[in-house]
Structures are given as C-alpha cells and as structure tokens.
Amino acid sequence: MPRRQSLKRRPVAIDDIARIKFVRAPALSPDETSVCFTVESVADDRKKYLSHLWRCNTDGSGLRQLSFGERNDSSPLFSPDGRWIAFLSKRGDHPGIHLLSTDGGESHPLVEKDGTFVWLSFTPDSRTVVCAFRQNDPIPTSGSAQKGKEPEKKPKREAPVYRHITRLFYRYDGEGYNPKDGFHIWAFDIATGKGRQLTQGRFNETNPTVSPDGKLIAFVSNHRPDPDRDPLRQDLFLVPVAGGPVRRVPTPPGPVDLPSFSPDGHLIAYYAHTEPDAPWSTVPMHVWVVGLSGKPAARDLTPTFDREPLDVTLSDTGEGFNAITPQWSPDGKTITILVSETGASQLYRLSARGGLPKPLFTAKCHVQSAAFGKHGRRAALLLADTTHPGEIAIVDIGRPSVPKTITGLNSAWLKTVAIAKPQEVWFTSTGKTRVQGWVLKPPSFRRGRRYPGIVEIHGGPNAQYGYTFFHEMQLLAARGYVVFYCNPRGSQGRGKDFSAAIVNAWGTVDYEDIMAGADWFFAQPYVDPKRAGVTGGSYGGYMTNWIVGHTRRFKAAVTQRSVVSLKSFYGTSDLGWNDDREFGGPPWKNPEGYERMSPLTYAKDVRTPLLILHNENDYRCLIEQAEQLYTTLKVMGKKVEMVRFPEEFHGLSRHGRPDRRIARLEHILRWFHKYLSR
Numbered sequence: 001m002p003r004r005q006s007l008k009r010r011p012v013a014i015d016d017i018a019r020i021k022f023v024r025a026p027a028l029s030p031d032e033t034s035v036c037f038t039v040e041s042v043a044d045d046r047k048k049y050l051s052h053l054w055r056c057n058t059d060g061s062g063l064r065q066l067s068f069g070e071r072n073d074s075s076p077l078f079s080p081d082g083r084w085i086a087f088l089s090k091r092g093d094h095p096g097i098h099l100l101s102t103d104g105g106e107s108h109p110l111v112e113k114d115g116t117f118v119w120l121s122f123t124p125d126s127r128t129v130v131c132a133f134r135q136n137d138p139i140p141t142s143g144s145a146q147k148g149k150e151p152e153k154k155p156k157r158e159a160p161v162y163r164h165i166t167r168l169f170y171r172y173d174g175e176g177y178n179p180k181d182g183f184h185i186w187a188f189d190i191a192t193g194k195g196r197q198l199t200q201g202r203f204n205e206t207n208p209t210v211s212p213d214g215k216l217i218a219f220v221s222n223h224r225p226d227p228d229r230d231p232l233r234q235d236l237f238l239v240p241v242a243g244g245p246v247r248r249v250p251t252p253p254g255p256v257d258l259p260s261f262s263p264d265g266h267l268i269a270y271y272a273h274t275e276p277d278a279p280w281s282t283v284p285m286h287v288w289v290v291g292l293s294g295k296p297a298a299r300d301l302t303p304t305f306d307r308e309p310l311d312v313t314l315s316d317t318g319e320g321f322n323a324i325t326p327q328w329s330p331d332g333k334t335i336t337i338l339v340s341e342t343g344a345s346q347l348y349r350l351s352a353r354g355g356l357p358k359p360l361f362t363a364k365c366h367v368q369s370a371a372f373g374k375h376g377r378r379a380a381l382l383l384a385d386t387t388h389p390g391e392i393a394i395v396d397i398g399r400p401s402v403p404k405t406i407t408g409l410n411s412a413w414l415k416t417v418a419i420a421k422p423q424e425v426w427f428t429s430t431g432k433t434r435v436q437g438w439v440l441k442p443p444s445f446r447r448g449r450r451y452p453g454i455v456e457i458h459g460g461p462n463a464q465y466g467y468t469f470f471h472e473m474q475l476l477a478a479r480g481y482v483v484f485y486c487n488p489r490g491s492q493g494r495g496k497d498f499s500a501a502i503v504n505a506w507g508t509v510d511y512e513d514i515m516a517g518a519d520w521f522f523a524q525p526y527v528d529p530k531r532a533g534v535t536g537g538s539y540g541g542y543m544t545n546w547i548v549g550h551t552r553r554f555k556a557a558v559t560q561r562s563v564v565s566l567k568s569f570y571g572t573s574d575l576g577w578n579d580d581r582e583f584g585g586p587p588w589k590n591p592e593g594y595e596r597m598s599p600l601t602y603a604k605d606v607r608t609p610l611l612i613l614h615n616e617n618d619y620r621c622l623i624e625q626a627e628q629l630y631t632t633l634k635v636m637g638k639k640v641e642m643v644r645f646p647e648e649f650h651g652l653s654r655h656g657r658p659d660r661r662i663a664r665l666e667h668i669l670r671w672f673h674k675y676l677s678r
Contacts, residue, residue, distance in 0.1 A: 009415070009417055010416060011444075012419070012471070013417075014475060014669070016413070016471065017658065018662070020389055020410060020471065021040070021413075022039070022317060023038070023040075023382060023389070023391055023407065024037065024038045024369075025037055025074060025382070026370070026382050027076045027077050028058075028371040028373045028378070028379065029078045029373060030080055030082050031374065032373035032377055032378050034058060035371075035380045035392055036053060036054070036085050038073060038074055038075075038076065038087075039054050039409055040072075043070075047658065051071070051072040051073050051074055052066070053065070053087060053100070056392070058378065058380070058394050058406065060406035060407065063407065066100060067089075067100075072089065073098075074089070075088045077120050077121070078102070080122055082102060084101060084102065085101075086129055087100065087107075088117055089107075091112075092112055094113055094114045095113070095115070095117060096111050097111050097120065097131065111195055113135070115134050116133065116183075117133050118206075122210070123187075124210065126190070128187050128189055128214075129187070130188075130210055130217055131185075131208065132186070132205060132208055137179045137180055139157050139160060163177060169231075169574070171574050173649050174650065182202065182204040182205070184197055184198070184200065184205055185199045185217060187217075199239060203221050203223055203227065205220070205221045206221070207219055207257065207325075209260060211265045218237070218259040219259070220236060220237070220257060220259065220270075222234045222235070223235065223248075232254060232277075233254065233255075233276045234255055234257075235256060236270060236290070249290055249292060250298065251270075251272065251298045255276065255285070257272070257285065258270060258271055259325070260325040260327070261328075262289075263332045266292065267296075268289065268292065269287060269288070269301075269326035269328065269352075272288045273285050278581065279579075280578070281462035282496060284306060284307055284309070286309075287301045287335060287357075299354070300354075301350060301353075302354070302355075302357060305357055307339050307340060307341050308339070308340050309337045309338060309348075310323045311366070312464055312493065313340060313343070313366045313368075313464055313465070313466035314458050314463050314466075315470055315654075317389045317390065317468075317469050317471055318366070318382075318389075318390055318468065318654075320368075321463075322368055323338060324338045324369065327370075327372050329352075332352055336372070336397060337350070338370060339357065339359075340466075342493050343364070343436055343493060344364055344366070344493075345368070346359055346362075346365065347379065347395070360400065360401075361400065364385070365383055366384040368381075368382040368390055377396065377398050380394060381393040383403055384468045387419045387421055387469065388405075389469045390469075391405050391407045391408065392405070394406055418478070419443070419474060420445075421440075423439045423440075424437075424438055427486075427520040429489075429509075429512055430512045430513075430516065431509070433489065435486055435488060435513050435517060437484060437487070438465065438484070439482065439524075440476075440482065440485075441477060442478065442479075442481070442482065443478060449526065451527060452481050452482070452527075452528055452531035452533065453481065453482045453521055454533040454534065454535065454672065455484050455521065455533070455534045455535075455554075457514060457535070457536030457540035457543045458487070458540050459536070459538030460540075461490035461491060461502065461506075462490065462491070463491065465487055465491075475665060475669075479669060481672070481676075486514065486517045489501035489502060503581075503584075504582070504583055504590075504593060507546045511550065515553075529553075531676040531678075532553060532676075533554060533557065533672045533675070533676050534547055534548070534554045535559070535560065537562070537653060538560070538563070538621060541560045541561055541562025541621070542562050542563040544560075544562065545563075545600075546599045548607075548610055549602030549605050549606050552608065554608050555675050555676060558613060558667075559612055560653070561613070561615055561618055561621050561652070562614070562625060562629075564598065564599055564600045565598045565628055566594045566597055566598045567598065569621065570587050572622040573619070573620055574620055575620070603638075606633060607638075609671075609674075610639065611667065612640065612643070613664060615644075615645045615650065615656070617646075618650045620649075620650040626644075643664075645664065652664060
C-alpha cells in the first residue's frame, strides 16, 4: 500500500483564539469515578463566550456534554452523596444556583437572586448548599410599564442618577462599581429552595466551608474599623449552619484565606502569613492549623517554605491566580496544596504535623486548578503545558505518579496547526543573579537564517511565565518572529527575596534582568538585533514604557494597559492606594521616589516608535495612564499611536470580548510588521 501523506499543518492564526476550547473548573465525584467541568467557547458572532457543563469518567470514557444553549454555566460541584451537581448560571432574569441530577434530565434552579453567588459548598448530608451572596443595588429601569399594566417590552436597566461614594474600595476591575451590600454567608435548603442569611452587617464574608459534622461554617472576614485601609488583617470566623452567633477563631494578625476543616472536625487548615504591612505578594502565604476555639493555638506548618501556594503562572488561555483549599487526606495525616515554583504550578503534599511540602510529581507543566473526592486516592486537574491548552487530567495522590490527561477537547484543532515548543534557557544578570527564560522559534525555523526578535514581559510584577500554553506567543512565532520571555527579579516562583527585590525600586534590577536577557537573546546567531521589538501588559507595559525611555535598542514597542505615572495610579486605580507599601509610602511621603519610578518622567528620551493599547473600562490601570503618555509623546512629535478598546476591563488579552481580542492581536502584528520587516 502507498504510504499516507501526513497532513500539512498550517501556522497558528489570529482567529484561532475562536477555535480553542477553554476548559475550566474540574469537580471530582465523591466516589472518584467521574469528573464534571466546564468548556468555554467563542460564540459564532465572536462577541461573547458560551460555557457549558461536560462530564466524563476518570479513565476518559463516556465524555458527554450536559448543558446546551446560549448560556454560561460555571463552578460545578458534586453533592457528597453524588446525586447532584450544583453550578452557577443565569437562566432567567437573575443569576442563581442550579441543580442537575447525576442520573440525567434537565437542571432546575435552586435559587435566583439579583446579585452574585460565589464559593459553593454542600453540607455533608447533601441537603443544603452554602455559599456567599452579595445583593446588587436597585437600578432604575425604563420601559412602557405603567402602574397596573403589563409592560409591552422588558424594561431596560439604566445607570443611577448618581453614585454616592463613601469608601476607598468602591469599584473592582472586571466587575464595576461595588454594591452597597457586601458578601454574606447563606444556606439554601435543596428540598424547598428556601434560604437563610447567616451573617449580617457591613463586612464582607467569604470562603465558606462546612464542618464534617455539618454543624458549623468557617469563613473569612475583616472586621477592622476600615477594612479597605487594612486589607491584610483578616480573621477566621465560625457560624452555625442552622443560624446563630458568629465567633472569631483566634489567629495571629495578617491575611487569612481558604479555611478547610480536618476530617475529625477538630482543626482548621488555612493559608496565612504574619506580615500584614508587607508589600503585596512579596511574603508567601504558609499553611497554618488552628483549633476551633483557638486551642490548640494557631501554628505555622511550613515556616521555612518560601513559595506561594497559588497558581501565579500566566497564560492567555487560562484564568490564572487560582488556589485550592488545603486538602486534607481522609486520615488527616497529610495536606495537599497547589504551589508555583520556578515556572511550574503543581501539587505539593506536606505532613499535617508540619515540614517542607514535596511535589507529587515533577513534570514541567501548569496545574491551573485541582479537585478531590471523598477517598483521597486521586485528584482531577486542569493541566496545561507549553504545547497544549488546559485539559482534564487525573493523578494518583496516594503515591508518586505522572498525571494522565483524559480529555482532548483541543486535539482536533492541535492536529491542524504547527505548534512551536519553547526552549528553556538560563542566563546571568547583575549581581550574578541567575534568571529563567524561554525562547520560542518559528515552526518553520531554518538554521543559518536570522529572524526578527520580540521580547515579551509579563504583568504583576508578582507573577511568572512558565510551562504553559500562550496563543499570543505562538502567533508571533508563526508570523516569523523569535520570541523571548523571562522571569526577572520581582517575579514569583523563586522565593521572597527574589519577588521583593524591586520593592520601592521598580525599573532597577528588573530592568537589568530583562536587558541581560535581551543581551543573551540578541547574541544568538538566529536573531537579528537590528529588528528587535518589545511588548508587555500591565506591569509588563510599565516595563515596556521604562525600556523605551532608557534605551534605543528596540526598533518598535507595544505597551498594553500600562502604568505610566505612579502618582496618578495611586489615586485612580481600583487598588492603587494599597500599593503604597510597594512604593515606599503614599506619594506625599515619597514624591521623589514616585517621580523616579514613573516612566512618564523619561518620555522626553523615547525614540522608539510606540503603539499604546488600552481598555476604556480598565479600573486597575485607568485609561488616563495611556492618555498621559500618548498626549505627552504626541506633543513632543514622537512616533506614537493609541488604540482604545471600549467597554473592556484590564484582562482583555485573557478574557475580553473575542472580536476585541482578535483586533488587539491584529494591531500588535501590524505595528511589528511595520517596523521590524525588512
């Protein structure tokens, strides 16, 4: 027989972002035999996403879609008896918690209310769903409805006449203006749908979890006089499931997160550290345990562990910054956590008596989230690597093993495109600092040829690039660019000293590390140093601005959703006022530092053609940052353009409207082609 010709794979394209299936939120059944998860896809009109529930057996068989239609289902969770899958969705006028029988059939709403539901959990008897809920503010409506008459059409929600602001934290990027109500703990009876609000008052209550006997709920709250000004001084609290007084569990001052009851119900494990005045994300959270009444007293189980129990690996196909509750083994002897380490995010396990956590496996991969069953024998993972977007995998947590991927939602697409595999590199920067990086060559790479090179810089800065899939970088490689990216000082994954190296020193050793990486990169025989580009978003945009104000090495730059003036960032960002610890105090106490660290200060020295991309509803880095830079450079006669994306928040590149994500990539390619092509 003649040999079959292999199908020629095409280069990755811009609109492949509309072909990728974004797998999310695995939930493992109590008996550990099946997994429920969501699959998000781009709608045909490319103006929204659709998200549906899927399910398969843990050996990969029986894959099937459970929900359909024009909707977004999320956060599936099995009931302890295995009869129900609870999930979040908006099927009617309001969001709600919905229930789907594991025997099949149609789902039905447990509760629908005008607000936000988060952090679902079941009581052990599977009769009650516990969650946190925040009520939306009433919004005026307009329409043809008159008193006593049916409206001719559905009334349209309108903006209020005014917003009366009385607190610092009054809006949040991606969500908009915060309602007056905070999150409170609720319990909903499955049989009747009736709910009871278990906490009251002006404070936010989050992360509810139910005790093994079903009598108590542990949650996190900040009862400081001004929680907005003291955001890292939280506490653990307990409230009866049946309702009753709330009591605080004594813990040391500092941030507290994700409580988890031990199997016998005597202890609570949680994440915390004891430096509430430290700059954001420079002090890693540790695993702590405490008795329900404070006896035994709170104890740090991982005092010498210098890594963050959180997924901080960045990707444009994953949501990022996920954590799992400390997962007790059924016998209470071990605890499993998710850890970011030197470009990887994976599961670690530690003794419940304390000590250094150890990885369950050592694959170079990106565990984005994990779910566990009743028996503690295995975990369901959302797992990605450098050549595969996230899929569901199963790993045996009882013994060392390699995760086995059981779904292939993107297999058909991957067979049609040429995916480049990054090469990990290490280079030496100032102070003999070793820095991790990667090089991504075009799939059609040929020896003896020189390619234009692009340096990508990640946001954060307390995050990391790593062993994960990045559509944007694959696209640049497919268009004939060699891409370089690295984790300079200030990044996560290398410990406290590494991430804290740029506190009150942005634009110092981080700049040195990136430029040392650029030196190494442009010295490679396959890179043309005369055709060099640089780009990044958020903090990566800050560094792009900084670079073009300090060197003429790059022939083109694209700065995205960037920080330009730290002084105005302090007062306009949704969380900027909490970054005073990062910048040596507020602007009025460190005016010279804010001026020195602001890229706008060096705008007069910019010679590199600069494209500014920014989102008009970005509350993290307000568009006024882009406007200041654009106007300043334009008045000076520099080569600069600005592209604004209406309605989009900070995370356009990860989860913005699909057609705008595509337009963003088109503009990046246009700019680099204009200045880096021969």
